[in-house]
Amino acid sequence: MISRVVTRWTKRRLGVRLTPHKLRHAYGRQCVDLGVGIRIIAEALGHESLESTKIYTQVSFQRTRRIAELFGSPGEPK
DSSP states (O other): OHHHHHHHHHHHHHSSOOOHHHHHHHHHHHHHHTTOOHHHHHHHHTOSSHHHHHHHHHHHHHHHHHHHHHHOOTTSOO
């Protein structure tokens, strides 16, 4: 029921269909982007193993690389 309420609310208010699980991932990724320590993120998300939390650091790294590729490396023509 909570999932349904969150999904409907985000669709109506934000125009995007978000589930609690997607919001959880967004929170974890945002924490990584802000430089929060991996152990703190793991604790906040309730992960027993850091392996689960390391996924967020990889996703964040890949996202950063894609953005950097859009602008090219320093000294390279764009």
